[in-house]
Amino acid sequence: MPRVSAGHLAARREQILDGARACFSRYGYEGATVRRLEEATGLSRGAIFHHFGDKDSLFLELARQDSRRMAQVVADQGLVQVMRDVLADAALGGTGISWLGTRLEISRRLRTDPAFRADWEKHSRELTEAVQGRLERQRQAGVVRPDVPIPVLTRYLELAFEGLISHLAMGLPADDLRSALDVVESSVRRG
Amino acid sequence: MPRVSAGHLAARREQILDGARACFSRYGYEGATVRRLEEATGLSRGAIFHHFGDKDSLFLELARQDSRRMAQVVADQGLVQVMRDVLADAALGGTGISWLGTRLEISRRLRTDPAFRADWEKHSRELTEAVQGRLERQRQAGVVRPDVPIPVLTRYLELAFEGLISHLAMGLPADDLRSALDVVESSVRRG
Numbered sequence: 214m215p216r217v218s219a220g221h222l223a224a225r226r227e228q229i230l231d232g233a234r235a236c237f238s239r240y241g242y243e244g245a246t247v248r249r250l251e252e253a254t255g256l257s258r259g260a261i262f263h264h265f266g267d268k269d270s271l272f273l274e275l276a277r278q279d280s281r282r283m284a285q286v287v288a289d290q291g292l293v294q295v296m297r298d299v300l301a302d303a304a305l306g307g308t309g310i311s312w313l314g315t316r317l318e319i320s321r322r323l324r325t326d327p328a329f330r331a332d333w334e335k336h337s338r339e340l341t342e343a344v345q346g347r348l349e350r351q352r353q354a355g356v357v358r359p360d361v362p363i364p365v366l367t368r369y370l371e372l373a374f375e376g377l378i379s380h381l382a383m384g385l386p387a388d389d390l391r392s393a394l395d396v397v398e399s400s401v402r403r404g
Numbered sequence: 405m406p407r408v409s410a411g412h413l414a415a416r417r418e419q420i421l422d423g424a425r426a427c428f429s430r431y432g433y434e435g436a437t438v439r440r441l442e443e444a445t446g447l448s449r450g451a452i453f454h455h456f457g458d459k460d461s462l463f464l465e466l467a468r469q470d471s472r473r474m475a476q477v478v479a480d481q482g483l484v485q486v487m488r489d490v491l492a493d494a495a496l497g498g499t500g501i502s503w504l505g506t507r508l509e510i511s512r513r514l515r516t517d518p519a520f521r522a523d524w525e526k527h528s529r530e531l532t533e534a535v536q537g538r539l540e541r542q543r544q545a546g547v548v549r550p551d552v553p554i555p556v557l558t559r560y561l562e563l564a565f566e567g568l569i570s571h572l573a574m575g576l577p578a579d580d581l582r583s584a585l586d587v588v589e590s591s592v593r594r595g
Contacts, residue, residue: 323575324508324570327575365584365587368580368581369588371571372568372588375567376568376570379567380566384515384521389556392556393563
């Protein structure tokens with residue numbers, strides 16, 4: 214095997230993850246065939262699976278990366294902003310940086326696979342903690358309504374988020390969703 | 405075949421539907437085997453499928469019945485009350501009159517089966533119209549906030565409903581959900 218620098222290796226992994234994200238987002242987990250993953254990444258199956266073992270490992274690495282990034286955006290901008298991003302992305306047909314592709318498959322596994330649910334708990338909790346931490350800081354800044362406990366507002370925002378993912382997954386009408394998110398946002402704010 | 409009265413026939417169909425509802429609710433669609441349907445209804449498979457043809461027809465009849473009843477409760481008491489019923493039922497382990505069992509399978513089919521989605525559209529619309537009609541009457545009665553259009557509030561309530569179903573389906577923590585529903589309810593109300 215040729216020697217490659219650590220930087221080159223990391224860049225190659227990112228190239229694969231970015232292509233795979235677009236591919237899962239567009240075709241769903243089942244529809245993201247090896248041939249389509251090759252097209253989306255511009256690399257051969259040999260190169261892809263040299264870095265990630267198999268399709269499931271590739272998906273899980275992507276899902277973990279998405280989950281960490283989502284927790285970061287939540288910490289910086291709040292879960293409502295993540296919902297707006299997901300919605301804007303869905304309106305564009307799911308191209309660009311999309312969390313919807315991995316979220317749908319994650320939701321499906323959480324519903325149907327108790328072992329996965331236990332494995333994934335750490336990531337679910339990470340997201341919950343990011344939402345909670347953000348709400349606490351926003352409350353201290355006087356932005357969040359003072360009359361409802363933070364864990365309740367956290368659960369409320371998570372319900373809206375799960376509803377949005379489910380709604381988009383079921384292909385239900387997307388009109389008025391942006392305005393519905395305004396209602397979600399205003400209902401956690403003071404006054 | 406022995407002659408039976410129309411009343412007897414209707415009672416027998418109800419007996420089957422009630423038993424099947426409990427069975428689907430407890431075991432899910434896949435887990436509701438013919439043997440379990442026999443146990444739950446107290447009838448033989450011959451009697452069950454004499455009335456409903458096959459398991460899928462039985463399920464769809466139940467789903468349609470649940471959907472009509474749900475639209476009725478929505479018209480009378482609002483979608484938030486349906487959510488409270490679903491939550492109370494889930495807390496009891498899904499026994500009693502449960503919409504969760506059929507809703508989960510309906511959600512799954514809506515996500516994965518475009519033909520079913522087209523078939524089911526009438527029922528989705530019926531529920532949406534029930535939510536909208538209720539909100540309009542409540543607004544005339546001065547209960548609903550006047551500053552957000554009714555279609556937006558309708559979509560908002562549907563998002564919360566879908567989020568609740570999804571949340572329960574994923575087996576995520578149920579604490580604080582009742583209080584989160586209070587936030588949903590208060591955010592559609594006036595001041």
